[in-house]
Amino acid sequence: MRVLLWHVHGGWTDAFVRGDHEYLLPTTPARDGWGLGRGGRAWDRAVEIAPADLAEADVDVVVLQRPEELAAAERLLHRRPGREVATVYLEHNTPKAAPVPTERHPLADQDAIPIVHVTHTNELLWDAGRARTRVIEHGIVDPGHRYTGRLARLGAVINEPVRRWRVTGTDLLPRFAAAAPVDVFGMGTELLAGAFGALRPDVHSVGDVPTGPMHTALAERRAYVHPMRWTSLGLSLLEAMHLGMPVVVLGMTDAFRAVPPEAGAVSADVTRLVRAAKRLIDRPDEARAAGRIAREAALARYGLARFLADWDEVLADAAERVPHRRSDAGRDREGVSA
Numbered sequence: 001m002r003v004l005l006w007h008v009h010g011g012w013t014d015a016f017v018r019g020d021h022e023y024l025l026p027t028t029p030a031r032d033g034w035g036l037g038r039g040g041r042a043w044d045r046a047v048e049i050a051p052a053d054l055a056e057a058d059v060d061v062v063v064l065q066r067p068e069e070l071a072a073a074e075r076l077l078h079r080r081p082g083r084e085v086a087t088v089y090l091e092h093n094t095p096k097a098a099p100v101p102t103e104r105h106p107l108a109d110q111d112a113i114p115i116v117h118v119t120h121t122n123e124l125l126w127d128a129g130r131a132r133t134r135v136i137e138h139g140i141v142d143p144g145h146r147y148t149g150r151l152a153r154l155g156a157v158i159n160e161p162v163r164r165w166r167v168t169g170t171d172l173l174p175r176f177a178a179a180a181p182v183d184v185f186g187m188g189t190e191l192l193a194g195a196f197g198a199l200r201p202d203v204h205s206v207g208d209v210p211t212g213p214m215h216t217a218l219a220e221r222r223a224y225v226h227p228m229r230w231t232s233l234g235l236s237l238l239e240a241m242h243l244g245m246p247v248v249v250l251g252m253t254d255a256f257r258a259v260p261p262e263a264g265a266v267s268a269d270v271t272r273l274v275r276a277a278k279r280l281i282d283r284p285d286e287a288r289a290a291g292r293i294a295r296e297a298a299l300a301r302y303g304l305a306r307f308l309a310d311w312d313e314v315l316a317d318a319a320e321r322v323p324h325r326r327s328d329a330g331r332d333r334e335g336v337s338a
Helices: 010-016 051-056 069-077 120-125 170-176 189-196 211-218 235-243 270-282 284-301 304-321
Strands: 002-004 022-026 046-049 061-064 086-091 115-117 133-135 151-157 182-185 203-207 221-226 247-250 264-267
Touching: 010 235, 010 304, 022 051, 046 051, 051 069, 061 069, 061 304, 086 304, 115 120, 120 133, 151 211, 151 235, 151 270, 170 182, 170 189, 170 270, 182 189, 182 211, 189 203, 211 221, 211 235, 221 235, 221 270, 221 284, 235 247, 235 284, 247 270, 264 270, 264 284, 270 284
Parallel strands: 002 022, 002 061, 022 046, 061 086, 086 115, 115 133, 151 182, 151 221, 182 203, 221 247, 247 264
Antiparallel strands: none
């Protein structure tokens, strides 16, 4: 099938476009959130396409990821999503409005577009009304076992840690630094020095490092810290587990489902997590053994093959529910640029 989606979440898209379909990614000169295209990634099955060419592109299924994409898809395809072109809505995020359990999903109560959640927590908390829902847990492109743990330091991956602050548990980092210095990878981490002040050199910004080198550098740290209070289960945590890192994880959202206790520690008690981090720092052999368990657990639950098979099922079901309107003779693959 030909699947249209915007490149919104790089880590998730990296797994999704490894399937057997052709993936059309809107691309603009600005390379912004509405036209990032491949974003410089080597995705063989992903095809960059100008938004103006989408009406002629003979799209089979649309995967929406933001509420505003509903109107954008209709405008660009000249077809109504869910009625005239098969459509699925992927929900990456936890609800944010208070009180959380009552927040209505933007696509609640409609029957044309199923909502796919990335975690069971998301499905549980979003009020989708009578809309069809399903959970497809993350899949990870295995970076391989890279763990060395040679540095007696903790690693974390947090994008925009200052802006998101309590949501990402950034305020907890100094507490973990009592166990060992914390090296933070991700976008916007250079702002941490100003947020914590010069008195906190034990919380160190590494910066936004490309994925491959970041994985190698992260795996040199003795253990991974995941202090997220209220995000969907982070891909960075699952990647760290794939790397063979022991993990110290705040027990929120789906963390208890993803992380066996033997992989490090998972708890809502930050004091307990700090003690666990210190133990892993002081006992390299124990840290290495916990990392092996973390990798085994991640491969078993978040493998790429299961993820792609689940999505094949959802895409096929969506296509069956909305008969495909084949393009006119002039609507061939012209206008699609590689």
